[in-house]
Amino acid sequence: MTDLDALHAALVERLDTDDTIRAAFSAHPRHRFIPDMIWPDATGLPLFRTAEPDRWAGMVYGSGSVTTQANDGGGGPRNEPSSSSSAPQLMADMIAAVGVREGMRVLEIGTGTGWNAAVLAALVGDEGEVVSVEIDPGVAARARERLEGTGVRVLTSATPPSEEEFDAVIATCAVSRIPTEWLTAADEDAPVVLPWNPHPAVHSTPIVVLRRRGRIGAGSFVREAAFMRDRTQRSDDPPFPGLGRSPDRTSDLPVGSIELITSGLMTRLMLMLPGTRIGTGVRPFGSGHGRIVWLGDEEGSWAYVWPDGTATGGGARLMEEELSNAYRWLENTGFPELSTFSLEADPGRDLYRVTCSAMEWAWEHRVSL
Numbered sequence: 280m281t282d283l284d285a286l287h288a289a290l291v292e293r294l295d296t297d298d299t300i301r302a303a304f305s306a307h308p309r310h311r312f313i314p315d316m317i318w319p320d321a322t323g324l325p326l327f328r329t330a331e332p333d334r335w336a337g338m339v340y341g342s343g344s345v346t347t348q349a350n351d352g353g354g355g356p357r358n359e360p361s362s363s364s365s366a367p368q369l370m371a372d373m374i375a376a377v378g379v380r381e382g383m384r385v386l387e388i389g390t391g392t393g394w395n396a397a398v399l400a401a402l403v404g405d406e407g408e409v410v411s412v413e414i415d416p417g418v419a420a421r422a423r424e425r426l427e428g429t430g431v432r433v434l435t436s437a438t439p440p441s442e443e444e445f446d447a448v449i450a451t452c453a454v455s456r457i458p459t460e461w462l463t464a465a466d467e468d469a470p471v472v473l474p475w476n477p478h479p480a481v482h483s484t485p486i487v488v489l490r491r492r493g494r495i496g497a498g499s500f501v502r503e504a505a506f507m508r509d510r511t512q513r514s515d516d517p518p519f520p521g522l523g524r525s526p527d528r529t530s531d532l533p534v535g536s537i538e539l540i541t542s543g544l545m546t547r548l549m550l551m552l553p554g555t556r557i558g559t560g561v562r563p564f565g566s567g568h569g570r571i572v573w574l575g576d577e578e579g580s581w582a583y584v585w586p587d588g589t590a591t592g593g594g595a596r597l598m599e600e601e602l603s604n605a606y607r608w609l610e611n612t613g614f615p616e617l618s619t620f621s622l623e624a625d626p627g628r629d630l631y632r633v634t635c636s637a638m639e640w641a642w643e644h645r646v647s648l
Contacts, residue, residue, distance in 0.1 A: 281333055283310045286340035293342070296371040303401035304371070309364065312394035312425050313339050318346040318358045325349075325358075342366060347392055351510075352417060360507050362418050364392045365451060369486075369504055376488045376501050377447045377472050379403060386443075386464050387411040388473075389451035389509075390433055393422035399449070400429040410443070412436045414510050437511060439464040450474065453484035453506040456646045457496065459626040465491045470498075474506040475622065476549060477631065477644055479514040480556050483546045487622045497623040503546055520556065520575025521583065526591035532603045533610070535588040536572045544609060545572075550620050550633050551605040553644035555598065574598040612638050 287308040291301055315328040319338060328335040338345055348362035349355075374395075379385060381404040387396050390413035399409045409431045413419035419435040426433060434440065438460045439448075448465045453474035465471050469491055474484035484506045489496030508514075539545065540559050549557050556575045572584040580594025582602065590599035609615065615637030623632040634641040 281336040303398045306401045307397040312392040318349045382406040383446040384408045386445040386448045390422045393426045396431045400431050452509040454509050455479045457626045462496045499621045521581030527593040535586045536584045537586045553642045
């Protein structure tokens with residue numbers, strides 16, 4: 280029989296974090312927060328702990344996230360994650376970025392299983408408080424049961440309590456348009472840590488640490504991530520860019536698609552291309568053509584980058600040229616790290632400005648959903 284406590288001890292030992300955060304994780308074994316039914320794959324049936332206990336334990340104590348609800352609790356052709364337990368190392372990194380310590384009042388947005396809230400509660404101690412908001416009533420109810428005795432207050436709501444302010448805010452769901460309420464829930468100069476990207480249909484949602492200064496939040500990106508969307512900001516899956524259209528032009532790029540995909544630069548390029556969807560895949564050409572990088576916008580411009588470094592595209596915007604220029608900009612400055620990119624957000628005006636301290640480069644963009 281699998282020793283879940285031993286697996287949890289091994290997970291805690293693997294975390295690359297400080298001893299205080301590691302002790303908070305140690306106090307709350309992950310398996311106590313994960314339901315018996317989880318969703319291991321994008322398609323197919325759920326996994327039941329009673330049927331496959333060892334496989335269930337392997338997923339719970341792996342390094343990744345665990346999908347605990349799909350399709351908002353309903354059905355569908357795919358198991359679209361709608362609630363989950365975040366990857367442990369990602370949790371630890373976000374908690375470290377917040378700088379949680381004893382006595383703090385912390386707001387968590389997106390309770391999920393409650394595991395992250397329990398870890399936060401261990402860190403703030405009896406003199407602090409953790410308030411967690413969860414939009415799904417069923418998810419919130421189950422989290423309250425698991426969090427009993429921790430002191431965490433779980434609110435079933437889409438927004439934070441308007442009458443309270445916190446020493447820190449940490450969001451476990453991604454947004455493109457930062458809700459004003461998330462920022463104003465924080466005290467002046469308090470950290471607001473959240474997954475963000477400029478386009479709701481893009482998979483990458485890097486973590487940014489904002490500091491509230493009046494109605495503005497500003498700060499640096501700290502790491503890569505891929506979080507599910509806040510339910511109020513989901514977008515329909517847009518058509519694949521350029522599908523069924525003949526290219527208007529062909530050009531040569533300084534890098535091919537495979538090199539781009541494996542370079543670790545895709546998130547930085549995304550941040551440099553406002554108003555652009557960027558992704559990877561074999562569609563619509565089949566695996567025999569290798570993986571491509573694709574780009575598209577709302578007006579119908581598109582481009583594909585091929586493994587040999589050629590690019591084809593169509594529409595008014597020369598998207599392949601924009602990508603090439605962004606890549607060369609990164610190349611000429613020694614491929615600066617994601618941490619050199621910063622975000623300034625003015626949620627009241629839906630205005631977002633991304634800059635890079637390693638380059639004389641910036642863009643300003645209005646996000647509308």
